[in-house]
Amino acid sequence: MHIHSSSSPSNPPKTKSSPKNPSRISSSKMAKNVEPPIKEIPGDYGVPFFGAIRDRQDFFYNQGREQFFKSRVKKYGSTVFRVNMPPGPFISSDPRVVTLLDAKSFPTLFDVSKVEKKDLFTGTYMPSVSLTGGYRILSYLDPSEPNHEKLKQLLFHLQTSRRDRVIPEFSASYSEMFDALESELATKGKALLNDANDLAAFNFLGRAWFGTNPTQTELGQNGPKIIGKWILFQLAPITTLGLPKFIEELTFHSFRLPPFLVKRDYQKLYNFLYQNSADLFNKAAELGISKEEACHNLVFATCFNSFGGMKVLFPNVVKQIGQAGVKLHQLLAEEIRSAVRSSDGKITMGALEQMPLMKSTVYEALRLEPPVPFQYGRAKMDLVIESHDAAFKVKKGEMLFGYQPFVTRDPKIFDQADAFVPDRFVGEGEKLLKYVFWSNGPETETPTVKNKQCAGKDFVVLVARLLVVELYDTFQVEVAPFLLGENITIISVKRAAD
16 A cells, blocks of 8 residues: 655655665764763752652643753753653652663663663553552563563463464454545545554454454444553553643642543453453463463553554554655555565565565654653662763662653664654664664564563564555545544545556
8 A cells, every 4th residue: 555645755765776875873883982981960850849840841741752851962961861750749759760862871771680670661650550450460570570471471372372363363454444444535535544543453453362353242342442541541640631731730640540430441351351361361370370360461461562552653654654755655565565476465474574675664663653652770780871972870779761762763873863764774774673672672682581572572563564564555644643643634545556
């Protein structure tokens, strides 16, 4: 599917013959390694309580997320500095962090020999365990905790035991989605991609992983809305809904939303997975995990991690391709169709590997707009952390934080760092994948039971590739800001010629 955007297109993709290949590492990386000077970490936390509220209001309202970080990097002349991160009072007991905003210092957050990850998935606060059946879910466990290994093994088993279903069920679910979009376009003249994608994503996960279409259960077509409400109760302290500032500040930025308001909805999600996970419960029993704990973790992995990731990532992929211009659409269509023809007309894992531009395009979308923007870790010991320009001493127990979209646009690593360059990771550009961190680790590394890299790393990359492969037709899109990701409106569709 070719995609065309009504927004202003960014630079078209460059070929290997371009005078300046954007895949190469910036020239500053060629300099000799020099021991950086040790400096005091700049920045401050302000007056207790009031400093945290000041930073929270800058983050959400006065500056916004991007400017919040950019202004402080400029102010301090450093990508490492001290600041308070939301939510602050009265939800977080200690909002103070040391911020790491470059590709050299940021990977410290992945080194579990240096940082602890216990209860830090959402940052300086942890949502009530009442939202997850009374259990601390895998995402909140440090690898040193016994259950971390058991639960991660269960998620690995979930994916490996269902791998043969992924491609056919994805194709079925998303073919249905595109048919529905065309019908909506025919009657209304436009169609919202986000709502259709949410339903397709959840249906796909239910069919591929649990052998059941959620729409044929008590969930009906309400699954995505229920999940959205449940996720909001967990992430409300670190998001904004676009309501007047005083309303947000006096409610969910300062006080937790009561879990009982979403308990009944959560039970429906739990029931759906509980009724369709018998073989997974057998595996859980082998690993020494109770059926109840296994099911609550499956709900979180399916609905928060996987569905939540697809909800944010897929519209962003469509947007980036849509805005890249007709040349990219033509190149992708030619590459995808050629590879599929060579695979007897079928979409297979082997065929996907023969699509280097498509693969690079997905990685570039993940680089520019990683689905999970924040990373946290607490120093296990006194550390010296190096940025590109200096070294900084961090004391044991201090909270480290990184804003990933800033890090993966590091101009000392990537040329045209803020631009969408679809072929950035083709050929020699593959070497840059070690600086793509969306999965809580470098793209070149593998999730294990001993690290905190996303258990579904390869699964997310696979389904994002499948989405691009499904884009055979020409969609014209409009883009608008949205709570999670961006709202994509499709305003035209045209069948591409074979």
